[in-house]
Amino acid sequence: MTDENLNTLIEHSEDAPFLLSDQEIRDIINAVRAQDPDTVHAILGDLAPVDIAELIAKVTDEDRRELLLMYGETMNPLVFAEMDSELRRTTLSTLAAEQVAGIVSRLESDDALGMVLDLDEQFRQEIIRKLSSKIRLAVEEGLSFPEKSAGRLMQREVVAVPQFWTVGKTIDYLREAANDLPDDFFDIFVIDPAYHVLGQIPLNRVIRSKRSVKMEALVLDEIMTIPATMDQEELAIIFRRDNITSAPVIDENQRLIGVVTIDDIVDVIEDEAEEDMMKMAGVDQGDMYRAVLSTTGTRFRWLFVNLLTAILASMVISLFDATIEQIVALAVLMPIVASMGGNAGTQSLAVAVRALATRELSGANTWRIIWKESLVGSLNGFAFAVLAGVITALWFGSPMLGVVIAAAMWINLIVAGFFGACIPIILNKYGSDPAVSSTVFLTMMTDVVGFFAFLGLAAVLLF
């Protein structure tokens, strides 16, 4: 690269928009709609795969179809690797099997596997049959590992050297093998003849050491060998915990079969945190890229369960219809008690769900967390009992009604704190995902207790 090239590079990178601008997106859409393939090719030719993936995500279904018709053939296969998986599934489904197989064949093993995984079962089998035997083998082996496991994330291309090699010999080998090495790597693994991992060496340790130094002298004090079946969430915790950039993956015979690198883990971390948030709200991941009907269907299930719990709460209310008939103020006030319970409980719930996901909550501190949440619920419960009690007494001119709402509020916020912490812990203990169903159980609890305590106390104390 000449100096001039370097200078253009700097200028370009200084000007480089941090993301594709909305104006650029509009320009491309206009060219697509004007059936102007030359302009489309000219603009897209300058964009990085990740930008094209973003563009495809942001246009309408029709424009996307049009764009793929115009540009699909020449598109860099990496564009598909950069897409959201739900979007990729729908986009690839519109293409012919040959075309998809062609795209998959041009990717590295981990990207190829990721792409095949997203497809619907039948289409997937069709694609796999069309792959070259080498890639087919890699994909089929990947499929043999559990979903979301290290085996599915790993890259099969690894840099490993025997323990007795020196730095000099290693560097000479890397220079010779330059073209057969993975595109990117951060660590070199030291192995014995049976492919057992003896150590891990970050590249910077190699490059700063003299040629005569033995590789085994450079290994990290601790290495974490990852069984191919390990769940990606656990894997992400290890990467965060140990601040590592790659980790060796081993098979059931302890043999090195691949490497997981930090860039895959970054996606896992983002996905897992996002997943919890989405699950708690009752939304599937990739929801944004689903078609309207598919979104409606997946969300329906969650809402249906909520309808059932709402009806349950209504049944509790109907137990007291005679009481409400006499004091209609009860109907006016009862949603306050239920809603405060739901909100306070959600606070405890969010903390517990997150702490379980990051393993900050475990056997050693379970009871302390439950106790703390109950205590916080009790303290805020008392504060809001006083507030709601005074407001109610003034609003309806009835001190006794104030006492009733105060007592119900206090009870419900203690219940909310206690169950907000307990429900995810119990679900987790029995192997359920605490993020998925906690909210439903919790609101059921706080609605039922809120209405029952308030209306029940009213029935007892106000007559």
Next chain:
Amino acid sequence: MTDENLNTLIEHSEDAPFLLSDQEIRDIINAVRAQDPDTVHAILGDLAPVDIAELIAKVTDEDRRELLLMYGETMNPLVFAEMDSELRRTTLSTLAAEQVAGIVSRLESDDALGMVLDLDEQFRQEIIRKLSSKIRLAVEEGLSFPEKSAGRLMQREVVAVPQFWTVGKTIDYLREAANDLPDDFFDIFVIDPAYHVLGQIPLNRVIRSKRSVKMEALVLDEIMTIPATMDQEELAIIFRRDNITSAPVIDENQRLIGVVTIDDIVDVIEDEAEEDMMKMAGVDQGDMYRAVLSTTGTRFRWLFVNLLTAILASMVISLFDATIEQIVALAVLMPIVASMGGNAGTQSLAVAVRALATRELSGANTWRIIWKESLVGSLNGFAFAVLAGVITALWFGSPMLGVVIAAAMWINLIVAGFFGACIPIILNKYGSDPAVSSTVFLTMMTDVVGFFAFLGLAAVLLF
């Protein structure tokens, strides 16, 4: 390292518990309570800093104080770097200023800054005065950058070489300077004499190239220079987008002043995703490590705002108290409409908040998202209108009451979808954080519309 050492290492790493076990935690707590410092030192001496940090997080406040008294003096300062920031703040606050300054002085520049940042203002100033001038300078410069900016995350120790150097000369230099280099680095930067960044070279490109190759021939096609003032959230998006392991940070004169590495970014990504989830639930980050009173206080604010919106909803109900008095079934049914609206709206909200955070939602697709959410709300609204209508008609033997709840349900779910998408978009547009207050606005909306539509339609249609 001898072969024997290597073998012990393997065995250890195979047996190594993936995290500290609850049994180990209990053993240490027992030793602390038995006032047995020898056992405490023996056990903790074998643990990595990250494990000790986890241990400290999981014990009670009293045990923690006791433990620090026994072991604090000899504790590796990295333990503090590994702690949750809220826990670190409270833990450090219990120590003397000299002791804290001593800990900070033994850390690398980015960890030292991070630790000082967490402290309360007054204590922070006291600590800074006690630091050595070199570290004080680094900390003060770090403090001059905006909160959560690249300048605060970066490490000041960088590996950079002139553009005309060869691979051979670079390696010779790294071998000589071995001890002055940062502990860990992934890229070498190419700079001109004025410290402008000309290119970035991953270590693996250097190590696989012949000695005679010029460094400038190895630079990545694109580099992203990061202004020190860039927000960490934007920075995380760039790292994810471009799959890089480090990025050069520049000052306002475009000069290289530091480097941000992927391990910092991993924490940012985890934090940002977690933050959104916590904010939507009305909880502060670090909530788990706050004392009961502090947790109660921060959560109170959020609940208080919710009390106000609940009272507003009650006022809407009270407009119709005469209607409810005549048909008490309305009181029984009205929470169903409000709660379904809240849940459906939260689904739209979660999708929009997340898409805004990841920049998947921008000007180009705003209207499409809003339209889609309204449509999904309308479709599910219709489905649940039919369901709720039929159930109500059968339950109360009144087809007209079924019609009323059906109509109200439909209206409320359309409103929920529309505002669930709109509210975060509008808040974001006016520079507010969409995750913080969206939920409050949304439930206010769905409660008010739910009650008003249901009771209003009842008042009109049932009399």
